[in-house]
Amino acid sequence: MNLNDPTLLRTDSYINGEWVQAPQNRRFAVTNPATGKVIAEVADLDAAAVTSAIDAAVPAQAAWAARTAKDRAMVMRGWYELVLANAEDLAVILTTEMGKPIAEARGEIAYGATFIDWFAEEARRVCGDVMESPIPDKRFLTFKQPVGVFGAITPWNFPIAMITRKVSPGIAAGCACVLKPAEQTPLSALALAELAHRAGIPAGVINIVTGMDAPAIGSTMCEDDRIRKMTFTGSTEVGRILMRQSAGTLKKMSLELGGNAPLIVFDDADIDTAIAGTMASKYRNAGQTCVCANRIFVQDGIYDEFAKRLVAASDAMKVGDGMEDGVEQGPIIDRQGLDKIERHVADALDKGAELLTGGGRHDLGGTFFQPTVLSGMTPQMQMFGEETFGPVSGLFRFSTDEEVVAMANDTEFGLAAYIFTDSTTRLFRVSEALEYGMVSANTGIFSSEVGPFGGVKSSGLGREGSKYGIDEFLEIKFVCVGL
Numbered sequence: 001m002n003l004n005d006p007t008l009l010r011t012d013s014y015i016n017g018e019w020v021q022a023p024q025n026r027r028f029a030v031t032n033p034a035t036g037k038v039i040a041e042v043a044d045l046d047a048a049a050v051t052s053a054i055d056a057a058v059p060a061q062a063a064w065a066a067r068t069a070k071d072r073a074m075v076m077r078g079w080y081e082l083v084l085a086n087a088e089d090l091a092v093i094l095t096t097e098m099g100k101p102i103a104e105a106r107g108e109i110a111y112g113a114t115f116i117d118w119f120a121e122e123a124r125r126v127c128g129d130v131m132e133s134p135i136p137d138k139r140f141l142t143f144k145q146p147v148g149v150f151g152a153i154t155p156w157n158f159p160i161a162m163i164t165r166k167v168s169p170g171i172a173a174g175c176a177c178v179l180k181p182a183e184q185t186p187l188s189a190l191a192l193a194e195l196a197h198r199a200g201i202p203a204g205v206i207n208i209v210t211g212m213d214a215p216a217i218g219s220t221m222c223e224d225d226r227i228r229k230m231t232f233t234g235s236t237e238v239g240r241i242l243m244r245q246s247a248g249t250l251k252k253m254s255l256e257l258g259g260n261a262p263l264i265v266f267d268d269a270d271i272d273t274a275i276a277g278t279m280a281s282k283y284r285n286a287g288q289t290c291v292c293a294n295r296i297f298v299q300d301g302i303y304d305e306f307a308k309r310l311v312a313a314s315d316a317m318k319v320g321d322g323m324e325d326g327v328e329q330g331p332i333i334d335r336q337g338l339d340k341i342e343r344h345v346a347d348a349l350d351k352g353a354e355l356l357t358g359g360g361r362h363d364l365g366g367t368f369f370q371p372t373v374l375s376g377m378t379p380q381m382q383m384f385g386e387e388t389f390g391p392v393s394g395l396f397r398f399s400t401d402e403e404v405v406a407m408a409n410d411t412e413f414g415l416a417a418y419i420f421t422d423s424t425t426r427l428f429r430v431s432e433a434l435e436y437g438m439v440s441a442n443t444g445i446f447s448s449e450v451g452p453f454g455g456v457k458s459s460g461l462g463r464e465g466s467k468y469g470i471d472e473f474l475e476i477k478f479v480c481v482g483l
């Protein structure tokens with residue numbers, strides 16, 4: 001890996017401000033999904049390391065919370081500036097361990113950094129209330145106080161942004177964290193920790209535990225009553241396990257779980273906007289985001305033209321190693337991901353879908369998959385009920401607004417939905433009827449530090465980013481003062 005600052009490439013865990021090896025220096029391999037080559041051997045810590053990270057986080061949190069919000073904000077601001085100053089190295093690390101094209105990785109570093117900046121500002125705007133008391137000789141007020149130490153478990157698909165989106169509101173509020181990054185992408189997390197260290201975030205406030213035994217690390221966090229909140233991005237199945245394991249210690253929970261995003265194109269949509277938006281949503285990160293369009297519903301009158309144009313745009317995509325110039329789609333993260341995509345395509349074809357382009361592994365080999373378009377999709381197919389997490393556009397035909405809203409809502413998930421229409425009344429009507437936490441109208445990309453990110457139903461609990469994100473790390477204390 002060619003870095004301007006090679007010291008950003010850390011391979012030990014970061015606990016209590018120190019770089020920590022595993023017992024007997026146990027390590028696991030991190031591979032580049034584009035080449036299959038091992039790029040680093042990272043410390044393989046176990047559940048005992050989580051306990052020592054919590055031991056460090058508890059006193060560190062108390063001292064950090066005792067500092068003024070302005071002071072915490074200034075330290076965070078230093079971290080933000082270091083992330084920007086080292087953006088190119090962070091992007092190279094990210095692409096090398098995760099596979100997304102370098103242009104997308106640069107975008108993720110910029111996106112990830114905005115959460116540090118935003119929540120550094122929000123730290124200073126946390127306000128309690130003074131209420132109108134119903135009793136003449138009593139006064140009512142509230143304080144907002146940090147929840148304490150939180151556990152965070154982050155995914156491989158956004159190895160930087162999902163960390164900053166969780167850690168920044170937490171530390172802004174005066175909390176400390178113990179974070180486990182995905183085993184596929186620990187290097188980005190450790191580079192972020194190195195920059196946090198350089199910025200002067202005190203020892204114990206951010207702790208990163210790397211390791212392969214995710215179930216043991218996760219359950220240790222959930223079962224320790226000194227951890228007062230869990231925040232997780234990943235599958236609904238794992239989210240349910242973490243919630244169950246946290247029940248014994250009744251923690252606050254934020255869960256960003258699976259999606260099954262409908263993308264609806266009405267006859268009156270501007271077709272250029274709809275194609276650009278569909279490409280942006282569907283093929284972002286090779287289809288490996290929780291908010292990628294999973295079911296593309298297209299109205300009768302525009303269906304054939306839309307399908308033709310989507311095939312042309314998909315065929316024009318450059319697939320390859322994310323470090324190569326102009327690559328727009330990198331590899332799938334691993335074999336398991338590739339197998340699922342193949343299963344969904346085979347199931348759709350078995351049940352009568354028509355293959356318009358792609359449909360299989362790419363000539364590049366490894367885990368590369370062809371940008372794929374399927375037509376004639378139906379609710380009986382696996383892709384209707386489960387997210388594919390790959391570069392496969394499945395087109396469903398519909399006639400009426402009522403029919404498409406019913407199909408879009410016919411899922412246990414409710415994260416993001418997209419609509420393309422030129423009618424303002426339809427836009428409002430359909431947005432209100434969609435049972436989703438986020439609706440993106442006439443654009444395929446909506447994520448930002450300013451907008452609340454989160455889902456309903458089996459897509460999770462809580463909101464990240466925005467003015468609401470910091471509340472997830474605060475408790476409201478009611479104080480009644482007798483005069």
Ligand code: SIN
Nearest residue numbers: 158233289290291447
């Ligand atoms: C995700 O896929 O979980 C995050 C996507 C985003 O932040 O836009």
